[in-house]
Amino acid sequence: MPELAEVARIVHFIRQHLVGKTLSKVQAQHDDIVYGKVGTTAAEFQKALQGKQVMGAGQQGKYFWITMSSPPHAVMHFGMAGWLKIKGADTYYYRSDKPVDQEWPPKYWKFLLETSDEPKAEAAFVDARRLSRIRLVDCPADEIRKYTPLKENGPEPVADKDILTEGWLAEKLKSRKVPIKALLLDQANISGIGNWMGDEILYHAKIHPEQYSNTLSADQVKELHTAMHYVCSTAIEVLADSEKFPEHWLFKHRWGKGKKNQSSALPNGDKITFITVGGRTSAVVPAVQKKTGLATNSTGDENSKKISSASKRKRATKQEDDSEVDDKSKPEIKSRGPKRQSISAIKKEEDGEEKDVVGPVERRRSTRSRK
Template sequence: MPELAEVARIVHFIRQHLVGKTLSKVQAQHDDIVYGKVGTSAAEFQKAMQGKKIVGAGQQGKYFWITMSSPPHAVMHFGMAGWLKIKDADTYYYRSDKPADKEWPPKYWKFLMETSDEVKTEAAFVDFRRLSRIRLVDCPADDIRNHTPLKENGPDPVADKETVTAEWLMNKLRSKKVPIKALLLDQANISGIGNWMGDEILYHAKIHPEQYSNTLSDEQIKELHTAIHYVCSTSLDVLADSEKFPEHWLFKHRWGKGKKNQPAVLPNGDKITFLTVGGRTSAVVPSVQKKTGAVAKDFDESANGTPANSKRKRASVKKESDSEAEEAVKPKSSKSQSKKKRTAVKSEDLEEEKKPNDASLGRRRSTRTRT
């Protein structure tokens, strides 16, 4: 899933290739999930973008936006597998040599844009999993962050560096009793930190991901604060290109290097193990990340090691639908009908999973695709 660093990469390319240009042609394909779930339709999006000039782009964590010459503006997030492709530009954050990835327009596009330049620029928002969201926010460009969904999310550790201070972090951690990894992943606390960034931050801070947030010492919180800004700023400085990440980073070794069926290890020989925290797989270096306080559960360091040849795979996050939630509160007499509806929902999920994932079929390189 694109995290703060990957989203910063696409904002960079929007500014480089689209800002300052007028959209001569916009096409949007209706999707009652990608658009409809956030109160927008493809037709409304197309009308709002057509003929307007793109004047800016910005980011708050995993959300990003394109500001137009007049409201409304487009505010988006990529979900698990969405992305914005710009024709003939190296925007991708994964490597794929599949010929289909070079086709234009690309598969599973939600909108297509063309600029009015003599040498036109073409862009496409794609998402085969349909977990991304595209909405219109009708407000002055400078007020976007004061509106839903951005106002419900926590500060961005890069854009809001002056807010995310050691004191702010200490107050946040002491006010909650949750595993520290889960706290970092909760976008209501801090925007943009996802699974790999959370693991990298905790590794550099030498903090075990299962330890409760309110048990960390003052010194540990200071280390965590330093690690947050170090990992975020370093990954953004190289536009999330993992080949340019420091060699000692956990990221460079967590995806599985070495002999088949052998534990993943760092260059210094430290073993990387894996456990589940808050429903997400976490990479941990037990020799570095010690438990110094109460944890969510005991962790057997030898039990959950993942073979070194394991590969990172994107997987959809299955959430309870509105219809399933309603069924849960119905009386038992509705049990048969409820079961049928849940079965239908699962069937839809299975059909969605059968669709080819062009992105995930490529070898993970994090942020760059050779063109």
């Protein structure tokens, strides 16, 4: 699913095109999963936004919101395949030349917004796989993070630097005995970090993703904290445009898995390997990331093997987003389908042909460029 940087990109476009304008037209198509799973209906959503002024937009990790001139406000996350399109704007800039992206309204829309103010703006929330969530939160705009679902999620590395300090992180790591990659992916711990960002952070921190969180040394905690803020802030600064990511990032070189005549290695020759941690395929550079403490799948660690087996069974019916605390059953998805290596975990095109893959929802060039 879109991670911290990808969501920041959309918040940027909302502020640029919608904030300060009045919604003269709101259309919503009811979906008993996208709306209904979180206790909202399309009719309620439409009524709540119609005729109101968009006052602001914000995010906490993978969640984002649009605040209106009066409550309730719209709080959303993209699931695996959701996105927000703005007519005439390149939110999917790498695909703007494709005819399918010129269609309006776009396929699989869940709501459409149109402003009365000039220049007029039109926006559409789309989701082919119906794993996104759209809800209304009735509260003062400046207290939105005190309400579900945001209050159940951990601090965000960029927005909450004053909370997510090195000391806070050290205490969090000590309190859990789980693979460090799994801890980073759990939105109840830290908001916004998904698969590719987790791998990038651990690579820069020189920490193996399988090592248990409570075995990290003080120096490793410091490196992890530094790497977390560095990766997250850098990715947000360039609005998830991977062409602007530093050339030495793991992200630039990790995408050769499964491709003919293309190896996965860093420019210096260090090999990139792939393992499964916390239910996700993780890119690891063994020459850099070594286990310095007890880790899953370590020799003789029978307990961790049992945990790993149980986790695999549990993951067979578990949805991508662990942060959706009030929507844990998610029966609509029973399996991920065939695994393929790709940054984009959405559809092949906007014609409904989907790819179920391992990896985050990184919008090709919105979050990648691996030429």
